[in-house]
Amino acid sequence: MAQAVKKLEQTKNVVKNVPVEEKPKKEVNFVALLITVAIGAIIWFINPPAGLDQQAWHLFAIFVATIVGLIIKPLPMGGVAILSMTTVVLTGTLELNQALSGFQNTTIWLIVIAFFISRGFIKTGLGNRVAYMFVKKFGKKTLGLSYSLLVSDLMLAPAMPSNTARGGGIMFPIIRSLSETFGSSPEKKTEGKIGSFLTKVAFQGNMITSAMFMTAMAANPLAASLAADTAGINITWTGWAVAAIVPGLVSLIVVPYFIYKVYPPEIKETPAAAQIAEEKLKEMGALKKSEWSMIAVFFLILGLWIFGSKISIDATTAALIGLSVLLLTSVLSWNDIKKEQGAWDTLIWFAALVMMASFLNELGMVPWFSELMGNSVSGMVWILALVVLALIYFYSHYFFASATAHVSAMYAAFLAVAIAAGAPPMLTALLLGFFGNLFGCITHYGSGPAPVFFGSGYVSQNKWWSIGFGISLIHIVIWGIVGGLWWKILGLW
Structure with a gap:
């Protein structure tokens, strides 16, 4: 009898310890x-x-x-x-x-592959090593660290015509590693420590550096080509860079500080960071074989991104080559690829947006809108007409999932309308060219790098849009007033 009671008690304990199956969380509102x-x-x-x-x-x-x-x-x-x-x-x-045509878009796959490559930096520990090196040199203040990242982007921008490759493939992995070094992770609900701030600054900085050089973003040469074909305007590489250098540098100074004030990181000063980083680097020891492989792939991809056009290898093909090497060298496994949920999630929603935006243009919605705007500004003083057209051109980017698609659809039409209203041709061509990058600041889907940074989960959609809108106003003021005065000195108007 005693044994039976004992057995019954054991059974009860087992039942008590059996985990109750949780009801699946409802995702539908x-x-x-x-x-x-x-x-x-x-x-x-x-x-x-x-x-x-x-x-x-x-x-x-x-x-x-x-x-x-x-x-x-x-x-x-x-x-x-x-x-x-x-x-x-x-x-x-x-x-x-x-x-389903959006899934054929090469830029989308470049974004997805950038997620996978960033996983290689984290898995091998190379990302952490690079992060500790940054912390050791610039880690005393978070704001100073963010500026150092923007300087790195600025140095790479003239030689890299893919801002997605530059932002998503190079800067993003470093930022992700830096954030995790400070214990900042969306999974742990600690993104506010430093990751959210660095993510937002790096993305917004990428939009600015893309506007500063003709070769810093794929659509910039397209805009220059459209300007030549539409109005016979010859925009040189030097002319673009000189016109953009002053307002661009001002934006690079002001925007991080603005984000620092409206979206401050919890960690603002790290006086012991340099010493900690140095100790961590000693603990990591010499570079491992997997890290050397990651370094080799990194420079392979970087070289192909910079010089690949000369041998007919585009940015997405270069990224595929790099990913293939990472798989062949076992730096990444197929399980690593499958587990990168942010990449697969981005593939789905970004493909849908790109598909609809492309067919809105093809079916005549965007050309109709452009013609409507042309009729609206006819008879205006050229300065007012240019301001109105530039603002419409900027904020119509809410309806585009690609800067290249936006430039392809509206640049030539708006340029022609502004020139017909009396606006100086070169000034108009450059302003619309600059805005063809800066308008990416407003949404999480409007430019190639955006889904990479947003997909990391460090910044909520509400924050992304609200801060982005505030930064759009800053850009308009800086590039309109500071830029306008600089362009007056240059004799553009």
């Missing part, structure tokens, strides 16, 4: 979903404006609903993107192959 669908439906059933095809209008309705969904989040971003693509097909707005 039906109120937010209803609001998202309602906004899309209202736009859908409004008759399209004159001169605009109904198909383009319906796609615009779905696009607006998608943006609303990304803001109020009835589902995670990937879920919203899947619903949008499904709606596009079920409503007959686009064919299935068209709805």
Whole structure:
């Protein structure tokens, strides 16, 4: 009897220790979903404006609903993107192959591969080693550390026409490692320590350095080519750089300080950081074999990004080569690739946005908008017309998931309209060229590097958009007033 009681007690204990299966967390916010669908439906059933095809209008309705969904989040971003693509097909707005065409975009895959490469820096410990070296030299103050990162970006910018490769492939892994060195991680809910600040500063700095050189972003040579074809304006590499150097440097000084004030890191001073970093470097010892492999791949990718165009290797192919080498040398395993959730999540939602933005242009929505703006500024004094057009050009980027797509769609039209209104051709061409980079500051999907930095989880969407809008105003003031005075000295107007 005693044994039976004892056995029964043991059984009870076992039952008590069996973990209760947790109910799956609901990801769907039906109120937010209803609001998202309602906004899309209202736009859908409004008759399209004159001169605009109904198909383009319906796609615009779905696009607006998608943006609303990304803001109020009835589902995670990937879920919203899947619903949008499904709606596009079920409503007959686009064919299935068209709805999935975003996954063929090479820039998207460059972004995804940048996530994988950054994992190599972290896994091998090379990222931490580099981070400790930065901390050792610049780690006394967080603000000073952020400026050192921007200087690094600025040094690389003239030779790297892919700001995604520069920001996502080089700067992002270092920032991620720096953040983890200070115990700042989204997974641990400690992103506010230093990671959020460094992530936001590095991204915004990338937008500025991209605007400062004709060869710092893929769409810049396109803008120069469109300026020559549209109005016979010859923008030289030197001319672009000289015009951008003063407002660019001012922005690089002001923007990090602005972020430091409105989105301050918890860790502001680290007086012992240099000593700690030195001790950590001693503990790490000599470079390991995996670190040497990572260094070799890093310089291979960097070399191909800088010189690859001469041998017909684009930025995404270069990144694929680097990733392949990392897999072949076992620096990364396929399990590492599968576990990089931010990369796969980014692939889904960014592909959906790029697809819709591309077809909005192809179906005539963007050209119609450009023509409408041209009619709106006719008869204005050229300064006012240029200001209005530049502002519209800047903030219309909310509707684009690619700076290159935006420049391709609107640069030539807005340049022609401004010149017709009497604006100085070279001034207009350069201003729109600069804005073709700076407008990436406003959203988390509007430029190649944005999804890489945002996908890390260090900065919430609300903070990204609100701070981005504030920085957009700073850019407009700096490049409009400081830049305007500098361009007056240069004789551009």
